Amino acid sequence: MSKGRGGQSLPTTSLEFHSGAVRFALAETEQRPTVLGLIASGRMRPDTGRVTIDGDSNNKALRRTIALVDAPDVSDPHPDITLAGVVGEELMFAGVGATPLHARRWLNQLGFGELAGVPIGNVDPAARVRILCELAILREGTEGIVLVAPDRHGGSPDGWWRIASEFADRGYAMLVVIGGSAAVALERMHELEAINASGPIQPLVLDRPGDAASASESASASASGEHSTIDAGPESPDGLPAVPPFDDEYAEEDSPAGADPGSVSENADAEHRERPDADTNTDPDTDPDPDTEENGGER
Numbered sequence: 001m002s003k004g005r006g007g008q009s010l011p012t013t014s015l016e017f018h019s020g021a022v023r024f025a026l027a028e029t030e031q032r033p034t035v036l037g038l039i040a041s042g043r044m045r046p047d048t049g050r051v052t053i054d055g056d057s058n059n060k061a062l063r064r065t066i067a068l069v070d071a072p073d074v075s076d077p078h079p080d081i082t083l084a085g086v087v088g089e090e091l092m093f094a095g096v097g098a099t100p101l102h103a104r105r106w107l108n109q110l111g112f113g114e115l116a117g118v119p120i121g122n123v124d125p126a127a128r129v130r131i132l133c134e135l136a137i138l139r140e141g142t143e144g145i146v147l148v149a150p151d152r153h154g155g156s157p158d159g160w161w162r163i164a165s166e167f168a169d170r171g172y173a174m175l176v177v178i179g180g181s182a183a184v185a186l187e188r189m190h191e192l193e194a195i196n197a198s199g200p201i202q203p204l205v206l207d208r209p210g211d212a213a214s215a216s217e218s219a220s221a222s223a224s225g226e227h228s229t230i231d232a233g234p235e236s237p238d239g240l241p242a243v244p245p246f247d248d249e250y251a252e253e254d255s256p257a258g259a260d261p262g263s264v265s266e267n268a269d270a271e272h273r274e275r276p277d278a279d280t281n282t283d284p285d286t287d288p289d290p291d292t293e294e295n296g297g298e299r
Contacts, residue, residue: 001049010032012049017175020169021168021173021174022167022174024178026183034072038071038074042058042066064141065144066144066145066146067137069136070132079120082117082118082119083119086135125159126155126162126163133167137172143173145173147174150178151179151181
C-alpha cells in the first residue's frame, strides 16, 4: 500500500500483524507515523494497494476490531487534560460508569491512583502507554492495538516495548509505529523485526582526520514478505504485574443513558477523538477543504 502522490505521505509499504504477537513498523517524518496508523487500523484508505482483516477488505470490521492509540492530532488526548479526565471520557465510551469517582477507582486498580490529577502531558511515557492501552481494550470487540509513535514522549524504549509485549501475550494483535532512533535502541536489544515505511536509509559517511579513505556506517531496513504467526509473540518479561479486571460495582448507577458496551457503530472513530475526515487524501499537493480539521477546523 501507499498514500499520496508518488508515495509522499507513505511510501510503498507491506506488513502484517497478528493476534498474540507484537510487530514494529518504522515510519519517520511528522506525517507518516499517523498515516500508517490510520491505514493499518482501517481509518484511512490507501491510494494504492489494500488493507485486509483475516483476508477480507472490510474497513468497518477493521475499525471495530483495531484500536488506534495515541496517534498525534487524531486520537492523542490534549496534554493539559488531567489523567482522571482522560480516563473518565474513555470509560464513558466503553459504556461503564464515567464519573470522577469511577475514574479514580479505575486508576487505583491499575496502580496509578496518585496520578489522577496530573495532566496527561506530564505522565511518564511508560505509564501513559500502559493506561491508554488498557483503556482501549475496555471497548467491546477490541482485538488489536495500533500504537503510534510512543517514542515521541521520550524515556527508554524498553518501557513501552515490555508493555506492548505483555498485551501480545494477553492475545492482542500489537503494531507499534516507531522512529529510527527507537528502532536502533530496540535493535541493540535484539528484539526488532521492523518494516521500513520511510523509504531507503542512506549510509552515513564520516571523514576521519588523517585517514586516506573515509569510513562509512550503513543502516538499512527492508520490507519483508515474511511475518510473525499467532504464536510468535515475544515472551512476557517476568515480574510484570497482572492487570486487575475493571471493578464496575458502581457502573450501573452512573452509566451514560443508552450506553451499550457491546455495540459498535459506524461513528466509532469519533468516539476515539479522531478526525471525521481522516479518510481523506493527505497528499500535500492536493488542496483540501478549508473547513477540514487538517486546516485547523473544529475537532
